[in-house]
Amino acid sequence: DGGITQSPKYLFRKEGQNVTLSCEQNLNHDAMYWYRQDPGQGLRLIYYSQIVNDFQKGDIAEGYSVSREKKESFPLTVTSAQKNPTAFYLCASSTPKGQGARYNSPLHFGNGTRLTVT
Amino acid sequence: AQSVTQLDSHVSVSEGTPVLLRCNYSSSYSPSLFWYVQHPNKGLQLLLKYTSAATLVKGINGFEAEFKKSETSFHLTKPSAHMSDAAEYFCVVKLENTGNQFYFGTGTSLTVIP
Numbered sequence: 532d533g534g535i536t537q538s539p540k541y542l543f544r545k546e547g548q549n550v551t552l553s554c555e556q557n558l559n560h561d562a563m564y565w566y567r568q569d570p571g572q573g574l575r576l577i578y579y580s581q582i583v584n585d586f587q588k589g590d591i592a593e594g595y596s597v598s599r600e601k602k603e604s605f606p607l608t609v610t611s612a613q614k615n616p617t618a619f620y621l622c623a624s625s626t627p628k629g630q631g632a633r634y635n636s637p638l639h640f641g642n643g644t645r646l647t648v649t
Numbered sequence: 650a651q652s653v654t655q656l657d658s659h660v661s662v663s664e665g666t667p668v669l670l671r672c673n674y675s676s677s678y679s680p681s682l683f684w685y686v687q688h689p690n691k692g693l694q695l696l697l698k699y700t701s702a703a704t705l706v707k708g709i710n711g712f713e714a715e716f717k718k719s720e721t722s723f724h725l726t727k728p729s730a731h732m733s734d735a736a737e738y739f740c741v742v743k744l745e746n747t748g749n750q751f752y753f754g755t756g757t758s759l760t761v762i763p
Contacts, residue, residue, distance in 0.1 A: 573754060573755040619690075625751075637695050640685075643690070645690065
């Protein structure tokens with residue numbers, strides 16, 4: 532079955548260490564996204580990528596970095612510069628092509644990685 | 650400008666009674682609209698999506714939503730709540746003219762009382 536795989540499910544790190552969260556999809560989607568979710572809050576966009584070797588900052592990109600070397604993979608690195616990294620991180624993908632509401636390709640989500648930094 | 654407003658942060662219903670989760674959007678362009686459900690420590694699952702073919706959209710698990718352009722609303726309903734419906738629900742807008750970005754509401758937590 533096609534889908535999005537995020538690993539690991541739980542991740543623990545010491546403050547000051549960089550950590551990379553994995554996201555792989557086999558849906559043949561062009562666009563991939565990283566979101567952060569904090570308790571009781573909605574999703575905030577960190578980075579997104581429309582095609583391979585290209586990505587754009589979202590609303591809260593500071594302290595994060597990404598790469599998109601392959602269509603299937605969009606890893607997120609949480610750097611030591613991120614002041615409050617403990618959160619639930621969600622990766623998603625979509626097909627960006629199409630115009631108008633008739634071609635409203637939805638987001639497909641992975642099951643998330645819960646990162647705890649102490 | 651564009652935004653999504655979920656009017657209730659928490660909704661509580663008794664099992665077997667109707668569910669109404671409200672969502673309003675603001676957009677100058679024709680939007681794509683979605684409802685997602687999230688169970689604890691899980692990703693978001695698509696419940697339904699709006700296409701221009703029909704204003705009343707049927708989704709999974711008995712949910713449906715009605716697109717009302719005049720009211721800029723896309724409320725989610727279900728005739729009879731089940732215990733398994735207890736979860737967080739997100740209304741999402743996608744605008745094709747903004748690089749295919751998705752805009753999320755802040756979520757509505759649904760509690761189902763036995």
